[in-house]
Amino acid sequence: MRAGAGDGDQIQEGPARPAGRRGPRPAGSATISLVAEAAGVSRATVSRVMNGSTTVDPELAARVRAAAAALEYEPSVAARSLALGRTGNVSLVVPDLANPLFQGVLRGLSQAAGKAGRRLLVVESNEDPEEELVLALEARRNSDGIVLASPRAPADRLRALRARLAPFVLVYREVPGLGAPSLSVDNQAGMAEIVAHLTELGHRRLAYLAGPEGSAANLERLAALRALATGEPGFALTVLPCGSMFDDGHAVAGAVAECGASAVVAFNDMVASGALTGLHERGVRVPEEISVAGFDDIPFARHTRPPLTTASIPKSELGRQAWDRLQALMSGESGGYNVRFQPRLLVRDSTGPAPR
Incomplete structure (x- = not known):
């Protein structure tokens, strides 16, 4: 006779039955009932052993594991998550996976989460604010x-969905009154250093x-440039709608060459590298005829022709710190204080003296 599913699991339940007596079956098709029958224990005992419980007698636990191995039993991930009240997953939502800026965050977050035994799910919204919110809720x-990296959704929509998204952390954006930890970049300070250099x-x-209209970083960088232009006598600023990717910068190179500017500041390094290529194709010399600066310091910024002057930000460190805060929140602790990182100007060969 089998014992019950309670404290009786600490005693001998029943003799194990031969696991193979029913003949061969497809791998992974065994059920928890078959494992329980083969091991001579209750289904509850199998469940506790598969979930790593330490309350089961070691001999019984060994029988269960042996029966599960013989039957090639694969526990249901969904059922296990329901029983434990957690999935073992964390998610990263980004607007564009092709952007190396987010790949740096992905690397830092993935490494930190992996060390803690968590799987990382990655979701891309393709720069669509409405789709971003749908995907974020599904990911949650x-x-x-x-972790929401540079979310494009309006601040009021994020606040309205706060309870359904929690726990979550913002990267590359700060939303007042949201109540979620944020790791952002001081775009104003970064632009101030670039302009001072130029x-x-x-x-x-x-x-x-200019970058995507829904990008908070773009709005902050543009506002900083306009404020700096107002405070500099004889300073003229031309804003050219662009985007965030290489092709966007390449497509606007003609307008850059014709706008009369002696220097160009791009929304990011991807745009700047596209503009560099487009200007080179038009025979415009950089930096002799026009200087070009980017923002972010993505890995190949130093390998463009010429190497790109840019504002560097600690991308992998942002990912690691995002994990630290998310892990604290998932443990019922405080996510800590918000951090705003100061960009560091890296002067390379794409900027030079203004032409006479």
Whole structure:
């Protein structure tokens, strides 16, 4: 006779039955009932052993594991998650996986989460704010917490969905009153360093290759440039609608060459590298005829022709710190204080003295 599913699991339940007596079956088709029958224990005992419980007698646990191995039993991930009240997953939602900026965050977050035994799910919204929210909610249902990297959704929509998204962490964005930890970049300070570098070289006519309209970073960088232009006598700023990718910068190279600017500041390094290529194809020399600066310091920024002047931010460190805060929130602790990282200007060969 089998014992019950309670404390009786600490005693001998019943003799194990031969696992193979029913003949061969497809791998992974065994059920928890078959494992329980083969091991001579209750289904509850099998469940506890498969979930790593330490309350089961070691001899019984060994029988269960042996029967499960013989039957090639694969526990249901969904059932296990339901029983434990957690999935073992965390999610990262990004607007564009092709952007190396987010790949740096992905690497830092993935490594940190992996060391803690968590699987990382990655979701791309393709720069669509509405789709981003739908995907974020779905990701949250399938994970224990999420990281939103540079979310494009309006601040009020994020606040309205706060309870359904929690626990979550913001990266590359700060939303006042949201109540979620954020790791952002001081875009104003980064732009101030770039402009100071260019004005020291004699540049007074600048063009800005604007990023996606829904990007908070783009709005902050543009606002910083406009404020700096207002405070500099004889400073002229031209804003050219662009985007966030290489092709966007390449497509606007003609407008850059014709706008009369002596220096260009791009929304990011991807745009800047596209503009560099487009200008080279048009015979425009960089930096002799026009200087070009980017933002982010993605890995191949140093390998463009010429190497790109840019503002560097600690991408992998942002991912690691995002994990630290998310892990704290998932453990019922405080996510800690918000952090705003100071970009570091890296002067390379794509910027030079303003042409006479």
